[in-house]
Amino acid sequence: MPDGSAVFITPEALLTHWQGHRRLTRRMIEAFPEDQLFGFTVGGMRPFGELAMEMNSMAEPMVQGTATGEWNLSFDREPRPKAEILRRWDESTAKLNELWPQIPAERFSETMTAFGQYEGVVHDLILYVIDNEIHHRGQGYVYLRALGIEPPPFYERQ
Amino acid sequence: MPDGSAVFITPEALLTHWQGHRRLTRRMIEAFPEDQLFGFTVGGMRPFGELAMEMNSMAEPMVQGTATGEWNLSFDREPRPKAEILRRWDESTAKLNELWPQIPAERFSETMTAFGQYEGVVHDLILYVIDNEIHHRGQGYVYLRALGIEPPPFYERQ
Numbered sequence: 044m045p046d047g048s049a050v051f052i053t054p055e056a057l058l059t060h061w062q063g064h065r066r067l068t069r070r071m072i073e074a075f076p077e078d079q080l081f082g083f084t085v086g087g088m089r090p091f092g093e094l095a096m097e098m099n100s101m102a103e104p105m106v107q108g109t110a111t112g113e114w115n116l117s118f119d120r121e122p123r124p125k126a127e128i129l130r131r132w133d134e135s136t137a138k139l140n141e142l143w144p145q146i147p148a149e150r151f152s153e154t155m156t157a158f159g160q161y162e163g164v165v166h167d168l169i170l171y172v173i174d175n176e177i178h179h180r181g182q183g184y185v186y187l188r189a190l191g192i193e194p195p196p197f198y199e200r201q
Numbered sequence: 202m203p204d205g206s207a208v209f210i211t212p213e214a215l216l217t218h219w220q221g222h223r224r225l226t227r228r229m230i231e232a233f234p235e236d237q238l239f240g241f242t243v244g245g246m247r248p249f250g251e252l253a254m255e256m257n258s259m260a261e262p263m264v265q266g267t268a269t270g271e272w273n274l275s276f277d278r279e280p281r282p283k284a285e286i287l288r289r290w291d292e293s294t295a296k297l298n299e300l301w302p303q304i305p306a307e308r309f310s311e312t313m314t315a316f317g318q319y320e321g322v323v324h325d326l327i328l329y330v331i332d333n334e335i336h337h338r339g340q341g342y343v344y345l346r347a348l349g350i351e352p353p354p355f356y357e358r359q
Contacts (some may be wrong), residue, residue, distance in 0.1 A: 049211045049306035052324040056310075057209040060328060085243060086346025148207035152214075166210040170218060171356075177332050178355060181339025188244025197336060198329075 047152070054151060058143045061173050062136065063200030068098065068176055069132055070195040071183050072125065081122040083186055091186055094179040095128050096120040101172045103135040103142075105157060109150065109165055110142045114158050205310070212309060216301045219331050220294065221358030226256065226334055227290055228353040229341050230283065239280040241344055249344055252337040253286050254278040259330045261293040261300075263315060267308065267323055268300045272316050 052060070072080075072095050080092035097120055104115040123131075151169075156162045163171075187194045210218070230238075230253050238250035255278055262273040281289075309327070314320045321329075345352045 046213075046306065047211060048206070048208065049213070050206065050208050051212045051215040051306075051309050052209050052328075053205060053207050053310075054209045055204075055207070056322070056324060060325060064332070085343050086349075088343060088346050148204065148209075151209050152211075164214070166214060167218060170210075174222070174335050175355070177335040178339040178342075181336040182343050184336075185243050185246060185340050185343040188246050190244075197333070 054143065054146065054148055057169075058139065062139070064173060064176060064180075065102075065132075065136055065139075067195060067197070067200055068095075068180050069129065069136075071180055071187070072128060072132065074187060074192060074194060075125070075183075076190070076192075077125050079186075079190060080125055080128075083190060085186060085189055088182065091179075091183045092122060092125075092128065093120050094183065095132075096123070098176050098179065099128070099131050099135060101175065103138045105169060105172045106139055106142045106146075108157055109155070109169065110145045116158060212301065212304065212306055215327075216297065220297070222331060222334060222338075223260075223290075223294055223297075225353060225355070225358055226253075226338050227287065227294075229338055229345070230286055230290065232345060232350060232352060233283070233341075234348070234350075235283050237344075237348060238283055238286075241348060243344060243347055246340065249337075249341045250280060250283075250286065251278050252341065253290075254281070256334050256337065257286070257289050257293060259333065261296045263327060263330045264297055264300045264304075266315055267313070267327065268303045274316060 071091070075091055079090075080095075081090045084090050097118075100118045100120065108114045151166045152164060154162065154164055155168070157168045161168060161171075184194045184197075229249070233249055237248075238253075239248045242248050255276075258276045258278065266272040309324045310322060312320065312322055313326070315326045319326060342352045342355075
């Protein structure tokens with residue numbers, strides 16, 4: 044019988060893990076030349092700035108929705124200066140730390156409908172947001188290399 | 202005070218989540234033309250076949266080491282036919298399902314040294330393997346698009 048109380052990872056450790064990824068993704072945004080952030084692409088895919096805007100529209104809104112039941116549906120992905128994207132990134136980083144402990148632990152194994160349309164178990168919905176960040180950041184690594192820029196090391200999360 | 206018994210995700214649900222990712226990564230390997238698997242690259246990065254071989258050298262060995270304390274240190278990443286990579290992939294998928302339930306739940310929050318050199322908490326070491334798969338698969342999405350091939354959808358994990 045599966046043990047529903049067995050722990051792979053606690054909510055606290057998962058947030059720490061995620062914030063490590065967010066530090067790396069922030070360094071990726073910083074590493075992009077300003078004029079390539081919304082200008083450069085490979086194979087007709089979206090530019091990295093747009094992917095970073097997507098990440099901003101998913102991370103804090105997902106956690107806010109999980110914690111409060113209020114869903115922010117504004118998916119603004121218009122081009123912005125790098126400094127503004129980083130400012131929004133840092134605001135979300137602080138907000139995640141503030142909202143996360145407000146989520147009761149049992150919530151993570153409940154089913155919910157995120158953003159009014161994505162039904163799933165809360166842990167899967169949150170992992171989707173993190174995995175999406177890793178996925179698009181991996182895409183960004185290729186863009187940077189194609190631009191002749193060495194990306195920050197994948198294993199460095201401090 | 203952090204609650205060490207609070208559950209973000211159980212070991213069983215994490216394996217289910219991972220196997221979903223593995224189904225998608227398997228479809229990515231399948232989608233690559235045989236002659237591009239070890240031949241095509243963007244920005245001087247490693248070809249996708251080599252990344253797939255790396256994934257094979259990390260997933261089952263990490264779980265085997267966690268479950269048994271025996272570490273497989275053979276990092277074979279030489280070019281192989283696609284059918285052989287997929288065969289190894291499927292063998293590992295079955296092995297993961299077999300080994301995973303043998304890991305006592307408390308092990309995931311203990312510290313260990315993986316592969317004789319990577320020290321960390323077990324949940325972080327295992328997430329590193331999964332995240333590395335997602336990261337390099339994201340890289341593979343760009344390669345496929347650059348080759349004019351539409352990759353399988355990221356959200357489809359069945």
